[in-house]
Amino acid sequence: xxxxxxxxxxxxxFAVLLLLVKPVGTFMAKVYQGERTFLSPFLxxxxxxxxRICGVNKDEEMGWQRYAGSMLLFNLMGFAALxxxxxxxxxxxxxxxxxxxxxxxxxxxxAISFITNTNWQAYSGETAASYFTxxxxxxxxxxxxxxxxxxxVIALIRGFTRRKTSLIGNFWVDMSxxxxxxxxxxxxxxxxxxxxxxxxxxxxxxxxxxxxxxxxYDKAQLDVTGKPRLDVTGKPLTDxxxxxxxxxxxxxVASQEAIKELGTNGGGFFNANSAHPYENPTPLSHLxxxxxxxxxxxxxxxxxxxxxxxxxxxWTLLAVMLLLFVVSFVVLQWAETSGTPxxxxxxxxxxxxxxxxxxxxxxxxxxxxxxxxGTSCGAVAAMHDSLTPIGGLVPLSLILLGEIVFGxxxxxxYTMLAFAIIAVFVSGLMIGRTPEYLGKKIEVREMWxxxxxxxxxxxxxxxxxxxxxxxxxxxxxxxxPGAHGLSEALYAFASMANNNGSAFAGLxxxxxxxxxxxxxxxxxxxxxxxxxxxxxxxxLAGKKYVPPSLGTLPTxxxxxxxxLTLVILIxxxxxxxxxxxxxPIVEHLTMLGGN
Amino acid sequence: xxxxxxxxxxxxxxxxxxGGIYPAVVTGLAHVIFPRQxxxxxxxxxxxxxxxxxxxxxxxxxxxxxxxxxxxxxxxxYNPLASGGSNAGPTNPAYLKTVDERLQGLRTAGVTxxxxxxxxxxxxSGLDPHISPQAASHQxxxxxxxxxxxxxxxxxxxxxxxxxxxxxxxxxxxxxxxxINLELNTIKP
Numbered sequence: 001x002x003x004x005x006x007x008x009x010x011x012x013x014f015a016v017l018l019l020l021v022k023p024v025g026t027f028m029a030k031v032y033q034g035e036r037t038f039l040s041p042f043l044x045x046x047x048x049x050x051x052r053i054c055g056v057n058k059d060e061e062m063g064w065q066r067y068a069g070s071m072l073l074f075n076l077m078g079f080a081a082l083x084x085x086x087x088x089x090x091x092x093x094x095x096x097x098x099x100x101x102x103x104x105x106x107x108x109x110x111a112i113s114f115i116t117n118t119n120w121q122a123y124s125g126e127t128a129a130s131y132f133t134x135x136x137x138x139x140x141x142x143x144x145x146x147x148x149x150x151x152x153v154i155a156l157i158r159g160f161t162r163r164k165t166s167l168i169g170n171f172w173v174d175m176s177x178x179x180x181x182x183x184x185x186x187x188x189x190x191x192x193x194x195x196x197x198x199x200x201x202x203x204x205x206x207x208x209x210x211x212x213x214x215x216x217y218d219k220a221q222l223d224v225t226g227k228p229r230l231d232v233t234g235k236p237l238t239d240x241x242x243x244x245x246x247x248x249x250x251x252x253v254a255s256q257e258a259i260k261e262l263g264t265n266g267g268g269f270f271n272a273n274s275a276h277p278y279e280n281p282t283p284l285s286h287l288x289x290x291x292x293x294x295x296x297x298x299x300x301x302x303x304x305x306x307x308x309x310x311x312x313x314x315w316t317l318l319a320v321m322l323l324l325f326v327v328s329f330v331v332l333q334w335a336e337t338s339g340t341p342x343x344x345x346x347x348x349x350x351x352x353x354x355x356x357x358x359x360x361x362x363x364x365x366x367x368x369x370x371x372x373x374g375t376s377c378g379a380v381a382a383m384h385d386s387l388t389p390i391g392g393l394v395p396l397s398l399i400l401l402g403e404i405v406f407g408x409x410x411x412x413x414y415t416m417l418a419f420a421i422i423a424v425f426v427s428g429l430m431i432g433r434t435p436e437y438l439g440k441k442i443e444v445r446e447m448w449x450x451x452x453x454x455x456x457x458x459x460x461x462x463x464x465x466x467x468x469x470x471x472x473x474x475x476x477x478x479x480x481p482g483a484h485g486l487s488e489a490l491y492a493f494a495s496m497a498n499n500n501g502s503a504f505a506g507l508x509x510x511x512x513x514x515x516x517x518x519x520x521x522x523x524x525x526x527x528x529x530x531x532x533x534x535x536x537x538x539x540l541a542g543k544k545y546v547p548p549s550l551g552t553l554p555t556x557x558x559x560x561x562x563x564l565t566l567v568i569l570i571x572x573x574x575x576x577x578x579x580x581x582x583x584p585i586v587e588h589l590t591m592l593g594g595n
Numbered sequence: 596x597x598x599x600x601x602x603x604x605x606x607x608x609x610x611x612x613x614g615g616i617y618p619a620v621v622t623g624l625a626h627v628i629f630p631r632q633x634x635x636x637x638x639x640x641x642x643x644x645x646x647x648x649x650x651x652x653x654x655x656x657x658x659x660x661x662x663x664x665x666x667x668x669x670x671x672x673y674n675p676l677a678s679g680g681s682n683a684g685p686t687n688p689a690y691l692k693t694v695d696e697r698l699q700g701l702r703t704a705g706v707t708x709x710x711x712x713x714x715x716x717x718x719x720s721g722l723d724p725h726i727s728p729q730a731a732s733h734q735x736x737x738x739x740x741x742x743x744x745x746x747x748x749x750x751x752x753x754x755x756x757x758x759x760x761x762x763x764x765x766x767x768x769x770x771x772x773x774x775i776n777l778e779l780n781t782i783k784p
Contacts, residue, residue: 008764054604055597066598073602081606126676136614143613144606172601179609184617195625198632198650202622206676207635209647212776215654217671241670248635248651248675254625255618272678275719277650278635283766339712340685346698350712350727354690355680358664358713358725361760361767383680383719480684487684506682591686 001337006363010329013287013367014322017294021318024295025302031181032154032174032303043180050176061167064538067155068531070171071148075115075527078141083111085137095130096205102128109515114138116526117145117408119260119267119378119501120518122510126249126270131203138267139256143187146263146296147178149410152530153300156414157307159537160438163545168537182296183263190292191258197288198281201254206247216242253278261292264408266378266501274368274381275357286360286368286381293371293379297321297406300413308438312556317416319561324405324568325374328394333366335391340591352391355383373398376408378501385479385488385504389588392487393580395502399494400461400580401572402454408499411526414533418450423560423567424553425450433551440543449536453529457497458575460521464493465579467517474513479506483590487583492518497525638777647773651675652724655776658704659741661726661734661753663772664713665697668721680719706733725769728757742783752778 002010030037051058062070085092086107090100102110106122113120114137123129129138151174158168195201218238221229229237253269257279260267270276280286298318305314337351356365360381368381373395384395398405404416425442428435435442468474468489478485488504495502496518503509509518554560625633636649647653652663654673666672667681683690697715711729731753739746756774760766 005760005764009760009766012764050605050608053608054601056601056605070598070602073598074605077602077606081610124677124679126678135618136610139618140610140614144609172605176605179613184613188617188621191621192624192628195621195629195632198636200635201618201625201633202635204634207637207645209637209645209651211653212646212773212780213653213655213657213660215656215671215673219670243671246653246673246675248648250635252618252622255621258621259613270678272680272720272722275680276678277652277720277722277724281636281650283761287765342686342691343694343712346695347709348694348698348712348715349709350729352685352716353712353718354683354685354694354716355719356713356716357719357723358727358769359723359766364766381719383682385682385684386680388685479682480687480690482686484684484686504682505679506684587684587686 001334002363006361009287009363010367013290017291017298020295021298021302024299025314026306028182028296028299028303029306031177033307037181039181039185047176047180051172054172056170056172058170058173061170063166064155064168064534067168067171068534071152071530071534072527074144074171074175075148078115078144079111082114082137082141083107085133086110089130089133092130092132094132094135094203096203097130099128099130105512105515106510109519112519112522113501114141114265114267115145116499116522117149117263117265117376117411118496118499118522118526119265120496120503120509120522121267121501122515124271125268131251134256134269135252139259142256142259142263142265142267143179143183144175146183146259146265146409147175149408150178150182150296150300151175151410152533153410153414156417156533156537157304159540160308160440162541163543165541166538168534168541183259186295187255187258187262190262190288191254193288194257194285195254197285198277199254199257199285200250200278201252202250203252204250206249208245209248210245211243214242214244216240257289258292260379261289261377262296264293264297264375264377266372268379274379275383280381283359283361283364286364289379290368290371293375293377294406296409297375297412300410304413310556313438316556316561317413317420320564320568321404321406321416323561323565325370328370328374328398328405329366332370332391332394333363335388335394336362336366338388340388341594342591352386352388355386357381369395370398371406372502373500374403374405374407376403376411376499376501378495380502383505384491384502385506389584389591392504393584396487396491396494396584397572397576397580399498399500400458400576401568402457403498403500404568411499411529415453415529418453418533419568419571420555420564421446421450422454422571423564424555426567427553427563431551436546436548436552437555439545439547440540441546445539446536449532452532454571455575456528457525460497460524461490461493462579464497464517464521465490468493468513471513473511477508477511477514479508483583483587487587490579490583493521497521499526638773646777649771649774650724652722653773655772658737659779660776661731661738661772661779662714664723664726664730665715665717666721667717673722675722678720678722680721681717701733704737724771724773726772728768728770731757731770738779742779744783748782749779752782
């Protein structure tokens with residue numbers, strides 16, 4: 001299943017990630033607490049200038065309603081700007097290929113997708129999005145949607161640490177600091193390393209390149225109405241087209257690639273996303289991209305530990321994430337190296353390589369796919385639609401669990417904290433004591449918020465996938481027959497409602513059904529938990545501190561980590577097992593049965 | 596009202612910073628430090644004419660060439676304007692039939708024994724510039740015969756364009772198809 005090199009690569013990766021948790025987490029804690037960092041001499045004046053222009057008083061803190069209002073207002077304006085850019089793309093600069101405007105349905109879906117940190121893409125970058133759209137539209141939201149998620153979790157952490165106040169911080173300050181001090185410097189360095197490996201970064205028109213050996217294809221003849229012309233026997237008429245040269249897409253890829261992974265956004269510059277050789281050219285760029293995906297979510301657990309005054313609280317959550325990550329990786333790697341019996345018996349060796357790239361190796365590919373779906377990233381280095389049934393079950397399950405296995409930047413940790421509150425509450429019921437977490441009493445309001453945070457996406461997924469099954473246009477979008485088709489629709493709504501953005505991409509998602517209902521799923525999946533979490537931050541900040549007593553469950557020890565893992569798995573299984581049984585599990589059984 | 600003004604100005608400034616200054620700085624630095632990679636890692640012949648990119652695969656089907664992986668890009672294989680995979684599900688009967696047909700094609704071309712999966716299964720990007728060393732070794736006999744070269748020569752050319760795992764342990768060993776075919780053409784067209 002794994003050779004020596006695969007083990008070395010995997011262990012090396014985890015060693016690097018875990019070594020970076022403390023420095024990155026400490027740095028982020030300093031940034032959000034307004035302390036001086038090594039970047040302050042340069043960025044401090046820029047930050048202050050920004051506030052002066054925007055009329056923001058950085059010392060003025062907000063209550064949760066105003067914090068949430070500012071967040072929603074900023075996101076709404078971002079939506080309007082991106083929607084306008086997509087609709088007016090053909091009139092805007094930096095469009096050397098003369099690409100046309102998006103349809104309003106596709107623009108709606110795409111704009112919502114990027115403001116919500118989802119990056120679901122029902123378009124192909126190389127033939128649909130101009131360089132201006134990619135930079136001034138998409139790259140910008142890759143930064144600010146990530147900074148928004150981080151700001152929300154920081155506000156929640158402040159709720160835990162403060163006593164008898166209604167103030168949870170200033171949204172503008174948190175969002176600006178996250179972007180300026182954390183995301184921009186890391187993205188800049190990462191982008192240059194990616195270029196060194198071969199990721200392109202230019203504004204040239206697409207380059208025409210001659211083929212060493214010409215190729216050809218049959219192009220269907222169309223009549224004036226755009227329908228295929230048929231001959232007398234009813235077969236479509238075709239013209240043979242000889243291809244001597246091809247057009248190679250260009251663009252400012254590296255700058256977007258870096259923040260796409262770092263901000264757990266995941267929207268590819270090109271259709272093939274991180275499988276494209278210009279987005280991810282070497283094994284090193286591949287490992288770096290996985291590291292970027294996990295870096296901030298992992299570091300935030302340490303930031304959390306510092307801010308609540310006990311870093312073991314953060315390590316405990318990190319341990320739960322790591323455990324779920326390793327289990328997922330092992331299952332995916334086992335499934336893909338095993339391949340399918342249908343191909344093995346034909347004499348094909350080397351595991352399942354459909355929809356995968358040679359350079360990453362199977363172990364590297366599995367690592368990427370677990371990282372991208374355990375977080376809200378959704379970039380792909382392999383086509384999830386072509387994974388083996390159990391292989392495909394892994395990313396789907398990671399998304400459905402709410403993307404807490406390291407999780408999206410900010411959103412992963414606040415969802416994990418909601419699970420922790422539920423775990424504390426359930427254990428409190430079992431031992432008959434008032435539940436407390438981090439010195440705050442967990443009461444009705446906190447339970448409501450946690451349940452809303454955890455279940456809102458799941459409810460949306462199940463209802464909308466159900467509607468898809470009885471909607472002809474949704475069913476005809478499926479690319480594969482049988483149980484796999486159900487998996488495609490289920491995966492689509494799971495991905496959108498949990499703001500992931502990856503796909504079982506055979507599904508033709510650029511139809512009104514998926515564009516419009518998907519937009520709804522992305523909005524609910526992002527903003528309902530976000531506002532609920534901010535409400536909880538406000539209510540927690542207003543509570544007094546309850547010192548731990550003999551009856552308090554210690555939440556910084558191994559037993560709690562195991563208990564939390566169980567709670568996560570039980571909630572996930574109870575919610576989604578029926579749907580998963582009808583999709584990937586049925587497909588696995590029919591595959592073994594030889595059908 | 597004050598909040599609306601702040602939100603609007605924040606959006607404008609961050610659009611300038613993240614969507615203008617940041618990509619411009621990356622572009623500037625990249626062009627100075629890594630000029631070749633920045634532009635697309637293009638390969639030129641001895642006359643300086645671009646003949647392809649080291650990172651973007653090309654379609655080869657004639658028996659004298661090393662064949663790349665199947666590509667599922669639209670219109671024709673290795674169409675750089677249509678990157679992407681087949682998205683075929685693992686139990687889709689039409690897909691299993693396609694793989695079987697590719698396998699029979701290799702058998703007809705003289706490949707015996709177990710076949711490397713990457714040579715019959717389409718890549719994720721549809722532009723994968725590499726095949727595995729096993730997939731290359733399946734083809735040595737055919738290329739040598741077609742070009743009238745010794746198998747040693749062909750094996751030698753393939754070995755010269757085989758990359759090991761990066762730093763000895765990251766990723767997988769791989770063979771650059773375009774580089775080999777270009778060199779084979781210079782040795783004996």
